[in-house]
Amino acid sequence: MVSEYLLEKIEGYLQENQTAMVDFLRDLVNLEGKHGEKAHLLKTAGFLREKFEEIGLATDVIEVGAENAPIVTGVLNPDAPGKEILFTGHYDTVFAAGSRGEKPFYIEDGKAYGPGVCDMKGGITIAYFVVKALGEFGFTDAPVRLFFVGDEEVNHQGGNAIAQFKAFTKDILVAFNMENRYESGELCVGRKGCYEFKCIVHGVAAHPGHAYDDGRNAIEEMSHKVIGLQAVTPKETDRDYSVNVGTITGGTVVNGVPDYCEAMIDVRVKSFAALDACQKKMEEVCAETFIEGTTTELILSDPMIPFESTEAVLHAYGVVKAVSDQIGGTVTGSISVGGSSDAAYIAANGAKVVCQCGATGAFTHNIREYSHVDSLYEAVRLFVCTVYSYPLFR
Ligand SMILES: [Zn+2]
Incomplete structure (x- = not known):
């Protein structure tokens, strides 16, 4: 059960970090970069690394190929007993840098706009601020890892990121892939x-x-x-x-x-x-x-490969949905979709994984892309509570 005490703490944390979260998302979006623009992506990787170190994560940048942007990973509580809880994502987008002018990020009517703001820099922002909260709250029960790749939109062609996914998700408690949520509110349990x-x-x-x-x-x-x-x-x-x-x-x-x-x-x-x-x-x-x-x-x-709705996947989804229901969250159900994601590699490893845990928005891979700013706060609340409910994933 999620305690009232924890919910109050999260409330205070969100108020304190409201501006910092938007700033983080703004900087991340304005760094831009798609596969083939390694200089841009390296800047993004450097930004993430710095941020990880700022909150005391044991951080690593893993090279995956000459043309490919590296994996940036960091772990809270590296020495804690038990299996890792993972937040995965990608920091590459499908848009060439500069295609929407300089510093393309902006907010209008509660929606954030800019290349990759929804797919999936909103999700990266959420995951980061979940782990930051866990650190500040003194959560030490399990290791919690951030794991972000830079070549997802080309399915890791020419590099070995898929092998790294396999290595890092072999024996985990659960993974949350931070692709964007649809406005209808479901989490994703299957992809073609x-x-x-x-x-x-x-x-x-x-x-x-x-x-x-x-x-x-x-x-x-x-x-x-x-x-x-x-x-x-x-x-x-x-x-x-x-x-x-x-x-x-x-x-x-x-x-x-x-x-x-x-x-x-x-x-x-x-x-x-x-x-x-x-x-x-x-x-x-x-x-x-x-x-x-x-x-x-x-x-x-x-x-x-397909993201199969395995028993492990449905178990993990069931836990997140139960937590969401308990805290009056916005998860409406589960969904299987057409497009592919890295959740497929995690599920194929036999691990528990839920996809589309990120920011809520629309028009991904499209110039009209946006995400709802409030959905970032809502998702941080949900996933901090979900991590505290970690025994349910066993
Ligand atoms: Zn994506």
């Missing part, structure tokens, strides 16, 4: 996986005038494959997987039979089992040859 496939058809080049019959038209063969691949998607709307041929290129000149055609395919799956079923059907489509003399390859080029 996203897999990119490349389909390549090899044909035989020939002159379409005097050697027409020697040619094997790769575009024609691909046309059959495209129809077949699209048809792999089940008709019902609550489907377990979907296949979308997104781009197609082939041929070089109009007066030649094309010997090459490739298509890029986006596949969304609800589970690993769904991926298996879907991939098998796609392979069957590609194995059938319509024009003799052509060959077809199907290559998986970029995987983002």
